[in-house]
Amino acid sequence: MGTAPHGIITDQCRSMFGAIRKVIPNTRHRWCIWHITKKIPYKLGGYDRFNELNAKLKHIIWNSQSVEGFEDGWAEFIEEFDLHHNKWLSDLFDDRRMWMPIFFKGQFWASMRSTQKSESMHSFFGGYLHCKTSLVQFVHEYDNVLENKEQKELENDAADSKGLIPCATSSAIER
Template identity: 65%
Template sequence: MKDINPDFFYTVELDDECKFKSAVWVDARCRASYEYYGDVVSVDSTYRRNRHGLPFVSFVGVNHHGRSTLLGCALLGNEEIASYEWVFSQWVKCMGTAPQCIITDQCRFKYHAIKNTLPDTRHRWYIWHIMNKLPSKLGGYRRYGALYVDLNNIVWNSRTEESFEDNWADFIDEYNLHNNTWVSDLYDDRRMWIPIYFKGEFWSAMRSTQRSESMHAFYGGYLHSKTSLVQFVHEYDNVLGFKEQRELEDDAADSKGKANCRVSTVDKQGSLVCVTMEEEKLVNDTILCVSYDVHFDHSTQELRCECNLFESSEFVGDDEETTLPHVALEETMAKLAAHHAKKRSESVSKTQTNIGS
């Protein structure tokens, strides 16, 4: 691979008997993608379909279409702190800089390894991984149905830290969960996963997205339990090629389309403008219409969205793009998407010259 593609990075860790321990590899396409989509990175190690039983680690970002994009991979000899520390340090060595934010499951080994090797990176946990455990952890309670609804409402709809903490206390009292250790630990770790504690932070729309699970489904089309290490690397390259092709198709589709949101109402008072937006979102094969307010101050050029999407998903641009006429927000969002698509397409075009097929 290195002979075909000079920008291909790999490193292997051996034990005292020169036997395989761990490996990290990053394709040139992944390195190019990291330049644009490396602010927030998801790290997952739950995909285990290698015949040698080695945990497979994926570094995943989110591209300008909201799709998962690979940023590197690793095979671990074991899931211990030292193994993760080695993988993280080698991956950052390849990329040149650490990500601003990283998101993982609740693995304590990852937690300590990130703390030790990436001290300046903001770390949080996937909410979905936690909420998915509710049936096994709390399903035995007599009022589980109501409990499930109330807990979801508290987690997703708390508007302030104070309201979350008050609602959580009421929730514990209502369902008599004072002695439930799992629930108590979740509260102690609330700053690692509750959305309100990340308000205003950029998380590239990873707050509720099941990135690892979608990648698992994708890998399943290429990798299986009998895949050898040599086949594994070859099929990994096929994965990247397919993902790149799909991204180019998305770019082409975006160039012909328009934003899936529209202006509902506009209220202007002096330099302050409040625009009520209606956005169509696909949820479980059903299209839902979601309304939210966007506030824009012409005097300060400050843009603030009620749903925090501008802050958490980077719907912002340069001065020219953020000077928003109050009737052109939809058009501006479409221009931003096209702008990011153009940047990414130029990067891919340059990278392809360094990639062997």
């Protein structure tokens, strides 16, 4: 009790950023990269060559091997697609230490880089639970969720077993 976490992942909420810095100043705070990359089509989708632009941006994000490599790649990306006046990208670059994977290299995060697991829990229980759900109701609804999930898996397995899945290679082990 009373021990602050070593790291925390949130969305880009400025209020949350300020509160974390004030209340647990020694905790390493980073932003959820899933939330950031999810915004790319909304923020950049109107640009010509969006598909090429999107692929290049994701390549820079996920494949940069050093801070210098990321920063050089980012500058080339901005230049190539003439994105000098895009405020969203400019702000992302200014805050790069909050979300870019290369800035977390060598730090232990237990393979976590997003809040997506908690987001998926919301979708997993969506429609079953609400803020006033009692503990007894929770257990009952949890059983319902698992039963429905198991039923869907059985249906998918049955559908899969009726069809022949083609091999991707000529490997005997795959056959």
